[in-house]
Amino acid sequence: MSRHITTHQLANRYRQARVCQHLAGQYIAGLMTTRVRSRMEALLPHSPELNEALASWSDTLADINDQLPLKQQPSAELWQRIETQINQGSVSAQQPQQTISGVPTALTSWWKSILLWQAMTLTSTMAAIVLALILLFPAGPQEALQRPLAVQSASYIAPMSQREATRIDVVISAYKGPRPGTSQLHIQWSKHASSTALPDELHLWAEDRDTHQLTYLGVTNNAKKHWTLSKPKWQAVANSVQLLATSTREAPQESTIVFTGPCIQLKPWKTQPKTT
Amino acid sequence: MANPNNTAFNKTITALIYRLQQQDKQALKQLYDECSTRLLTIIIRILNDPHEAEDVLQDTFVKLWHQSHKYSGTGSAWGWLCVMARNAAIDKRRSLGHQPLSIEEEPSLLETLTSETHVVLDHYGVERCLQQLKERPRQAVLLAFVQGHSHSELAQQLSAPLGTVKAWVRRGLQELRQCLDT
Numbered sequence: 001m002s003r004h005i006t007t008h009q010l011a012n013r014y015r016q017a018r019v020c021q022h023l024a025g026q027y028i029a030g031l032m033t034t035r036v037r038s039r040m041e042a043l044l045p046h047s048p049e050l051n052e053a054l055a056s057w058s059d060t061l062a063d064i065n066d067q068l069p070l071k072q073q074p075s076a077e078l079w080q081r082i083e084t085q086i087n088q089g090s091v092s093a094q095q096p097q098q099t100i101s102g103v104p105t106a107l108t109s110w111w112k113s114i115l116l117w118q119a120m121t122l123t124s125t126m127a128a129i130v131l132a133l134i135l136l137f138p139a140g141p142q143e144a145l146q147r148p149l150a151v152q153s154a155s156y157i158a159p160m161s162q163r164e165a166t167r168i169d170v171v172i173s174a175y176k177g178p179r180p181g182t183s184q185l186h187i188q189w190s191k192h193a194s195s196t197a198l199p200d201e202l203h204l205w206a207e208d209r210d211t212h213q214l215t216y217l218g219v220t221n222n223a224k225k226h227w228t229l230s231k232p233k234w235q236a237v238a239n240s241v242q243l244l245a246t247s248t249r250e251a252p253q254e255s256t257i258v259f260t261g262p263c264i265q266l267k268p269w270k271t272q273p274k275t276t
Numbered sequence: 277m278a279n280p281n282n283t284a285f286n287k288t289i290t291a292l293i294y295r296l297q298q299q300d301k302q303a304l305k306q307l308y309d310e311c312s313t314r315l316l317t318i319i320i321r322i323l324n325d326p327h328e329a330e331d332v333l334q335d336t337f338v339k340l341w342h343q344s345h346k347y348s349g350t351g352s353a354w355g356w357l358c359v360m361a362r363n364a365a366i367d368k369r370r371s372l373g374h375q376p377l378s379i380e381e382e383p384s385l386l387e388t389l390t391s392e393t394h395v396v397l398d399h400y401g402v403e404r405c406l407q408q409l410k411e412r413p414r415q416a417v418l419l420a421f422v423q424g425h426s427h428s429e430l431a432q433q434l435s436a437p438l439g440t441v442k443a444w445v446r447r448g449l450q451e452l453r454q455c456l457d458t
Contacts, residue, residue: 025449028359029420030322030366031427037363055351060456061362062355063402064421071317071326078330079308082337086304089338153302159291168287171294188294190349264288266295266302 017049024053028061153266154186158243160261169259172204172243180231185217187225199247202258206233209241214252217243237263285310290353296344304341311354312337315361322365322424324377332368336361366424376423376433405455413448416441 026032027040044051154173161168170189177183185204204217215236218227229237237243245259246252288310295303312333319329319336340360347356369376406414412434419425419433431441 021453022446022449025453026445029417029445029449030362030424031420031445034367034370051348051350055355056456057453058351058355058359060355060402060452061421062352062358064406064418065314065318065358067403068317068321068422070313071320073313074316074330074333078312078334079305082308082334085334085338086301086341089342153300154295155302157291157295157303159287159294161287168290168294171291173295173298173300188298190294261287261291262284264291264306266300266306 017053020047020050020053021057023050024057027054028057156237156263156265158261158263160243160245160259162259163257168261170245172261174229174234174237176234177228180234181228183229183234184226185229185237187220199258202245202247203249205244205246205252206236206240206263207242207244208236208239210239212241214244215240216249219249220245238265286352286354289357293344293347293353293357296340297347304337307340308337311357315357318358318361319365321422322362322376323369323372323374325372325374328368328372329365332364333361336364339364362424369424376419376425376429401456405452408455409448409451412436413444413451416444417448417452420445 023040027037032040040050044054153175155176156174158172159168160170160172168190170187173186173188175184175186201219201221203219206215206217207213208215215233217229217233217236240263242260242262244252244257246256247258248256250256289307292303292307292310296307315336316329316333319332320326323329323332340357347353406418409417415434416430419430425433427438427442427445430436430445431438434441434444436444
C-alpha cells in the first residue's frame with residue numbers, strides 16, 4: 001500500500017473544530033514557520049472547517065488592529081510606485097523572455113530554438129482548440145461576451161446585503177459608457193449567495209441622496225445580469241445614496257426589500273477630476 | 277458581536293475586493309485610499325522600520341492585484357487583507373533578521389487594548405474578552421498578534437521558559453476563542 005498521503009487525505013485529519021481553531025489561532029498569531037504556514041495554506045481549499053476557523057481568527061486580528069492608534073500615512077509617491085510596478089508587470093507579462101539565466105550563451109541559443117519550436121507547437125495547438133470552440137459554440141460563451149466590459153473600471157459600486165447583515169450577497173457595478181444611453185449596470189453574486197433562498201427576480205431601485213425619491217432601474221434574474229441604463233437612470237445611480245433590491249415591481253416596502261447597499265463612487269486610477 | 281462602526285467599512289472593502297477580482301484598477305486605487313494607512317500601521321508595528329514597511333505595503337498591494345481571486349468570501353475581506361499584510365511583514369522581518377519591538381519601547385500597546393477606560397468606551401467582543409484573560413497569556417497573545425513575536429521572541433521578552441510561553445499562548449488563544457464564541 002502506498003505511504004503517499006494526498007493533500008485531500010491530510011485535510012480530512014483537520015475536521016475537528018478544536019484542532020482547526022488551534023491551527024488557525026497559531027497561524028493568525030504568526031507563530032508558524034514559513035514552511036508550516038505554506039503547508040497549512042495548501043490545506044485550506046480542502047478543509048472548509050479550517051477555512052472557517054481561519055476567517056474567524058482573521059476577523060479577530062482585524063478587530064484588535066482596528067483598536068490601535070494609526071502610526072503614519074504612506075508617503076505621497078508610494079501609490080505611484082505601486083501603479084508603475086503593476087503596469088510594468090502587465091507589459092513584461094506580454095513580452096517574450098529575453099534571457100535564460102545561468103545558461104551559457106551558445107547553449108542559450110540552441111535552447112531558444114527548442115523553445116521556439118515548442119512555442120510554435122503550442123500556438124498551433126491553441127489555434128486548433130480556439131477554432132474547435134468557435135465551431136462548437138458559434139454564439140460564444142456568455143462570460144466571454146462580458147469580458148471587455150469587465151476589464152473596464154466601474155464608476156460606482158453598491159455592496160448589497162440583507163438588512164442588518166454584514167455579509168455581502170451581491171455587488172452591483174455601474175459602468176459609464178462613452179455616450180449617454182450606453183452606460184451599463186452589472187450584477188455580481190457572491191459565492192455565498194447560492195446558499196440563500198432568493199426570489200426568481202430582483203427589482204433594482206436607486207434612492208436619491210437628497211430627495212430620497214426612488215428610481216426604478218430594472219429587473220435582474222438568472223438570465224439577465226447586466227443591462228444598459230438610459231441617461232436618467234444613470235443620473236439616478238450617480239446621485240443615489242443607496243440601491244435597493246425588491247422582490248416585486250411595486251414601490252419598495254419593508255416586506256419586499258431583499259437587499260440594500262450604499263452606492264459608492266470609485267475614484268479614478270490616475271488622479272483626475274470627477275467626471276460625473 | 278460586530279462593531280457597527282466597522283460594518284460599513286468592512287462592506288466597502290469586501291465590495292472593492294470583488295471588483296478587484298474583475299481586474300478593476302479603480303477599485304485598487306479606492307482600496308489603497310481606504311486602507312493603506314491602516315495596513316501600514318500593522319506592518320510598522322511588526323517591522324519597526326517605516327522605510328522597509330512602505331516596501332512591504334507596496335508588495336502587498338501588487339500581490340493583492342494579482343491574487344485577489346484567492347479571497348473566497350469566507351470571513352471579511354478586511355480580515356483577509358490584514359493577514360496578507362501581516363504575513364508579508366513577518367516574512368520581511370525574518371529575512372532582515374530584525375528584532376521585534378520590546379514591551380518597553382511601546383508600553384501603550386497593551387494599555388490601549390486592555391485599559392478599563394477603553395473597555396467602558398467600547399465594550400465589543402475582542403476588548404472585553406482580552407480583559408478577561410490572565411495577564412501573562414494576554415501579553416503573549418497580544419505581542420504575537422500585534423507585533424508578530426515568535427515563540428522564542430516571546431520567551432525572551434517575557435523572561436519565561438519557551439514551554440511556559442507556548443502554554444500561555446495556547447491557553448490565551450483557547451480562552452479568547454471561547455469568550456468570543458459565547
